Amino acid sequence: xxxxxxxxxxxxxxxxxxxxxxxxxxxxxxxxxxxxxxxxxxxxxxxxxxxxxxxxxxxxxxxxxxxxxxxxxxxxxxxxxxxxxxxxxxxxxxxxxxxxxxxxxxxxxxxxxxxxxxxxxxxxxxxxxxxxxxxxxxxxxxxxxxxxxxxxxxxxxxxxxxxxxxxxxxxxxxxxxxxxxxxxxxxxxxxxxxxxxxxxxxxxxxxxxxxxxxxxxxxxxxxxxxxxxxxxxxxxxxxxxxxxxxxxxxxxxxxxxxxxxxxxxxxxxxxxxxxxxxxxxxxxxxxxxxxxxxxxxxxxxxxxxxxxxxxxxxxxxxxxxxxxxxxxxxxxxxxxxxxxxxxxxxxxxxxxxxxxxxxxxxxxxxxxxxxxxxxxxxxxxxxxxxxxxxxxxxxxxxxxxxxxxxxxxxxxxxx
Ligand code: LLP
Numbered sequence: 426x427x428x429x430x431x432x433x434x435x436x437x438x439x440x441x442x443x444x445x446x447x448x449x450x451x452x453x454x455x456x457x458x459x460x461x462x463x464x465x466x467x468x469x470x471x472x473x474x475x476x477x478x479x480x481x482x483x484x485x486x487x488x489x490x491x492x493x494x495x496x497x498x499x500x501x502x503x504x505x506x507x508x509x510x511x512x513x514x515x516x517x518x519x520x521x522x523x524x525x526x527x528x529x530x531x532x533x534x535x536x537x538x539x540x541x542x543x544x545x546x547x548x549x550x551x552x553x554x555x556x557x558x559x560x561x562x563x564x565x566x567x568x569x570x571x572x573x574x575x576x577x578x579x580x581x582x583x584x585x586x587x588x589x590x591x592x593x594x595x596x597x598x599x600x601x602x603x604x605x606x607x608x609x610x611x612x613x614x615x616x617x618x619x620x621x622x623x624x625x626x627x628x629x630x631x632x633x634x635x636x637x638x639x640x641x642x643x644x645x646x647x648x649x650x651x652x653x654x655x656x657x658x659x660x661x662x663x664x665x666x667x668x669x670x671x672x673x674x675x676x677x678x679x680x681x682x683x684x685x686x687x688x689x690x691x692x693x694x695x696x697x698x699x700x701x702x703x704x705x706x707x708x709x710x711x712x713x714x715x716x717x718x719x720x721x722x723x724x725x726x727x728x729x730x731x732x733x734x735x736x737x738x739x740x741x742x743x744x745x746x747x748x749x750x751x752x753x754x755x756x757x758x759x760x761x762x763x764x765x766x767x768x769x770x771x772x773x774x775x776x777x778x779x780x781x782x783x784x785x786x787x788x789x790x791x792x793x794x795x796x797x798x799x800x801x802x803x804x805x806x807x808x809x810x811x812x813x814x815x816x817x818x819x820x821x822x823x824x825x826x827x828x829x830x831x832x833x834x835x836x837x838x839x840x
Contacts, residue, residue, distance in 0.1 A: 428752045429659050429794055430706070430745055433459065437822040441708060442750035444816065444824055445790055450710040451731045453801050453815040455827070460490060460704035460797070461820070464497040467653070467696045470672045474679055474689045479523050481651050481697030482508050484798040489817055489827040490701060491515035502695045506533045509542060523648065525567065525614060525695070527551070527589060531558050538562065545614050545648075547590055549598050556606025565612030565648070566591055566599055570633035572617060572626055590615065593637055613638055616650030616695060622664075624671045627652060631675065635682040648693035655702045657795050660743045660755075666699065698798040705797020707732060707813075708747075711789045712768070720779070721763040725791050728767030729774045730807040732793060732800055736773045744776065746783055747790035758783035765791060769808050801828075809836065 426432055435456050436444065445452060467478040479502040480494040486508060492515050494501060500521040503509045512522050519541035526533065527547040531554055537544045538559050545565040546552040555564055569590035591599060603610055617630045631649055638647055653671075656663035683689045709727035716722075734740035744765060746753040760781040767774045776793065785791075804812045811831035816824055 426660055426662055427755055428745055429743065430747075430752050430792060435459075435706065435818070437818050439818065439822070439824055440750040441747050441790060441792065445708045445710070447824075448814050448816055448826065449830060450708050450790070451725075451727045451813045452708045453705060453796065453813055454708055455487075455490070455701075455705045455797055455815065455817045457493065457704075457817055457820045460493055460701055461497060463704065464494055464499055464700050466668055467694070467699055468497060468499050470668065470694060471676055471679065471692055473676055474683065475691045477691060477693045479648070479693055479695045480700050481695045482512060483802060484697030485701045485705070485800070485802050486511045487801065487815055487827055488515050489825075491517070494700070495521075499700075500693075503542075505529075506536050509537060509540065513540065523565075523614075523693075523695075525616075527567075534558060543612065545612070549591065549595060549602060552591075552599065552602050552608070553606075556602060556608050561607040561609075563609045563611045565614055565646070566610055567614050567616075568593065568596075568634060568637055570615055570617065570630040570637070572630050572633065593633075596637065596640060610641055611643075611645040612648060612690075613641065613644060613646075614648035614650065614693075614695075617652060619652045620654045620698060621652055622654040622656075622666055624653075624666075624674070628674055628678065631678050635678065638682070639686065644690045646691040646693055648695060651694060651696035651699070653696050653699040655699055655795060655798075657741050657743065659794070660745075700798075702795045702798035705795070705800055707793040707796045707800065709767075709791045709793070711785055711787055711791060714785060714787060721761065723763050723765045723782075723785050723791070724768065725765060725776070726768050727765075727776060727791065727793060728769035728808070728810060729771060730769055730805045730810050731767065731813055732776070732796060733803045733805070734799060735776050736771070737803075742776065742796065743794040744780065744782065745792045745794065746785050747792055748786060752792075753783040753789075755783050769810070806831075806836070811836070 477500050479500045481502050483504050502523045502525050522542045524537040524542050525545045545567045547567045567590040653666050709725040713724035729736040762779045763782050764778050765776040814830035815828040817827045
């Protein structure tokens with residue numbers, strides 16, 4: 426693909442240079458149509474049985490994005506009191522929120538209980554705590570099925586080397602604690618990891634969880650977690666996650682389970698990245714170009730405080746160059762290897778290393794693709810920099826500011 430931005434008309438006819446001038450850079454820009462499309466796709470993964478996708482909102486909690494999720498009809502999972510509050514604020518009713526917490530205080534758990542939000546417990550200790558503060562209550566438990574998946578060791582969330590969930594060997598203890606406090610276990614959940622393009626480990630974990638589910642009576646739901654990958658190398662023609670064949674294989678496993686279990690609980694999943702990653706880009710300004718001992722450095726205002734994924738996980742994000750408001754044609758321009766970096770005082774503050782890019786000039790815009798997931802939600806104020814603004818290219822083509830840039834007044838407001 427020569428240009429994703431042009432291929433999908435990401436800015437819907439708006440000139441990115443005008444947007445960058447009006448709202449400043451660095452700037453998160455989202456496309457409502459793409460986000461709606463991906464959310465609708467995850468909502469339709471299983472059609473034969475009662476099924477809900479929970480948008481995993483740690484990925485991006487911008488209020489407007491939560492409202493899109495609500496309007497598309499997906500539920501949501503929350504990881505913290507802040508996320509629960511954001512979802513309630515966006516209009517999600519409590520029954521559409523699933524609180525998948527780990528290592529939280531009694532107060533945070535009580536917030537979920539008092540608001541009627543279903544809680545999933547991630548350890549025997551947390552199950553005990555839940556029993557103490559809410560005897561006779563209903564809850565779910567998060568099971569570690571013993572297999573994990575994911576593109577980087579830091580995004581694998583199950584298997585034998587992670588902090589998450591209750592191992593299969595401890596299930597008798599789950600029953601003991603539930604008995605002691607009169608708890609009703611109404612759901613099981615798992616999440617094996619993130620950004621897999623081959624669903625084999627996920628499907629293996631589905632088998633494991635369904636086998637474990639046979640030990641629980643009258644489950645109301647089973648939630649298989651998220652993790653569906655997106656093509657981060659789309660400019661090199663990487664293929665999309667094959668949702669259709671995944672959906673077929675997934676349904677076949679559920680068929681077998683429903684026959685053996687005798688009924689179909691509500692099946693759920695928890696995709697985050699798939700819903701929003703491709704619907705977001707970052708626009709940044711080129712402020713300096715230099716040659717340091719044979720390496721060409723393109724200095725931008727997209728620091729690791731704006732997008733931490735490349736420094737944290739060595740993640741790849743495709744980059745397009747926008748010059749005078751137009752995407753530079755990669756087929757027509759001479760490609761030259763360059764290292765694109767930010768404005769933070771760390772040598773790891775690098776968006777990409779030795780990447781073939783078309784010729785870049787001072788004041789051009791750098792457009793980082795697939796930044797809608799784990800982008801803004803992982804921003805920081807490192808180097809006492811202000812968090813960027815976020816704008817939405819709405820379905821009708823209008824450009825809407827959906828979160829203002831932080832200000833220096835905000836910075837002083839904590840004191
Ligand atoms: N459910 C649970 C319990 C999770 O822990 C996660 C992600 C998800 C669902 C959603 O996973 P997704 O569909 O987005 O893969 N910051 C990393 C990803 C960390 C994922 C943590 N858990 C990144 O930037 O790649």
